[in-house]
Amino acid sequence: MSTPQGPTFRELAVQALSSVEHGYDLLAPKFDATAFRTGERVLAAVADALRELGPFATGLDHCCGTGAGVGVLREVCTDRVVGVDFSAGMLARARRAFPAGAEGPAVRWVRADVRRLPFAPAFDVVTGFGAFGHFLPREFPALFAEVRSVLRHGGVFAFPVVAPPRVGSRAYWTLWGFDAAMRLRNTVWWPRFVMYYRTFRLADVTRDLAVAGFDVSTTALEALGRRADGSPRCRLVVARRR
Structure with missing residues (x-):
């Protein structure tokens, strides 16, 4: 789950027994050394695709974490x-990665619950990288409506979605087992730590x-x-505000 510089098993266990917010506060110093951070290849591929959709003046990274999407x-x-x-x-950690005065567009950091975004409709593009598993499926309609509310007319909400693993494969059972363990944990332990890998289905999201x-x-x-059947390993969902 991480490099030698990443969190230990004990540290991950303590995080998993915390709330989502406190768990990420604990994980933050070593987050970029874990597999939870979006990989550079994915970031570069999304950047290339967004260039084709732009240009954009203003952008918002939804659940920005340590700032990979802001980059x-x-x-x-x-x-x-x-x-x-x-x-x-x-x-x-994100502020350290993008210090004030760095070359390029100005960056601002805002602490807020993305289910109640504190912004006017001022953005041309909103991105999301890997945080949707922290929301339950019933929350997605309201979550997406909040994103729409901060986009200008015609603005774009874009995020990558990785193809699901083949049914019966090792990756399939790994994700199934993780989600089952998380549901059991949330049944017997409080506060909940919502982190599911199999609830963000492309058809439902669309x-x-x-x-x-x-x-x-x-x-x-x-x-x-692409996968062996010819389908792409990863797609970029492009949702444009009507």
Whole structure:
């Protein structure tokens, strides 16, 4: 789950027995050395795809964590970029990664719950990288409506979705087992730590985005390759505010 510089098993266990917010505060100092951080190949592929959709003036990274997605937005936005997250620890690491005065668009960090975004409709593009597993499926329609509320007319909400593992494969059973263990943990332990890998299904997400007021399309991220059946390993969901 991590490099030698990443958290120990004990540290991960303590995180998993905390709330989502406090767990990420604890994980923040070593987060970038874990497999939870979005990989550079995915970030680069998304940046290339967004360049084709731009140009954009202002961008917002949804659940920004330590700022990997903000780095992508600074490549495709010309004016201003904002990162929003509810973990003070993650935001502190992000500020160190993008110090004030760095070359490129200005960056602002905001601590907030993304289910109640504190912004006017001022953004041309909103990105999301890997945080949707921290929300239950019933929360997605309202979550997407909040994103729509901060986009300008015609603005884009974009995020990568990795193809699900083949049924019966080792990866399939690994994710199934993780989700089952997490559901058991949340049945017997409080506070809950919501982190599920099998609840963010593309068909359901596309439907919820449409209900929230988006026109939805997907594009294959060809740089990440294709599976044996010819389908892309990863797609970029592009939801444009109607």
